[in-house]
Amino acid sequence: MAEQKTLVVYYSRTGTTRQIAHALANALYADTEEIVATGNHAGVFGYLRSVIEARRRTSSAIAAVKKDPSAYDLVIVGTPVWAWSLSSPVRAWLAANKEHLPAVAFFCTLGGAGGDKAFGQMQEIAGKPPRATLAVNAADVIADRYAPALASFVTALEPGRRSETTPSKTSTAA
Numbered sequence: 001m002a003e004q005k006t007l008v009v010y011y012s013r014t015g016t017t018r019q020i021a022h023a024l025a026n027a028l029y030a031d032t033e034e035i036v037a038t039g040n041h042a043g044v045f046g047y048l049r050s051v052i053e054a055r056r057r058t059s060s061a062i063a064a065v066k067k068d069p070s071a072y073d074l075v076i077v078g079t080p081v082w083a084w085s086l087s088s089p090v091r092a093w094l095a096a097n098k099e100h101l102p103a104v105a106f107f108c109t110l111g112g113a114g115g116d117k118a119f120g121q122m123q124e125i126a127g128k129p130p131r132a133t134l135a136v137n138a139a140d141v142i143a144d145r146y147a148p149a150l151a152s153f154v155t156a157l158e159p160g161r162r163s164e165t166t167p168s169k170t171s172t173a174a
């Protein structure tokens with residue numbers, strides 16, 4: 001693959017999205033930036049708070065980030081799906097950085113439903129279509145069954161394959 005400077009930005013409440021983010025970063029020799037929510041999203045109350053923030057489409061408070069997305073050729077943004085939406089910490093990062101985004105691609109992990117809706121929200125905030133999307137079921141992450149989908153996504157991100165009008169769509173769903 002021709003050299004392109006790539007950043008993988010992600011939020012993960014329980015580690016699933018982090019696992020995919022790190023696998024992608026390894027495959028693409030990319031830098032990573034983990035979004036850290038400063039509010040507590042852990043436990044039962046944290047779960048409820050996460051659902052409410054996602055349903056209301058509010059951004060949660062996040063810690064200052066270290067990487068400047070405008071220094072990259074491609075930024076891959078990853079989120080868990082919350083209430084058929086993108087997570088509130090990723091919403092906050094996208095809203096804060098939308099003016100500084102190069103080409104983008106999106107990935108999500110999910111229990112089974114809402115990935116396309118989350119990608120639509122991400123595109124709306126970013127103000128541009130993703131070069132490709134990847135949705136991975138959490139069960140496939142736990143069972144280590146995501147390598148073929150990840151490889152397809154990585155291939156779709158090669159510079160020669162870019163298509164800004166018809167993004168490549170990969171999913172581990174049957």
Ligand SMILES: Cc1cc2nc3c(=O)[nH]c(=O)nc-3n(C[C@H](O)[C@H](O)[C@H](O)COP(=O)(O)O)c2cc1C
Nearest residue numbers: 012013014015016017080081083084109111112113
């Ligand atoms: C608050 C909350 C809401 C969720 N809502 C959905 C949903 O609408 N659809 C879905 O398929 N999975 C849903 N899930 C499951 C997560 O998307 C899934 O477990 C994801 O892989 C978690 O990623 P993480 O470990 O990186 O936080 C939800 C999980 C949480 C915590």
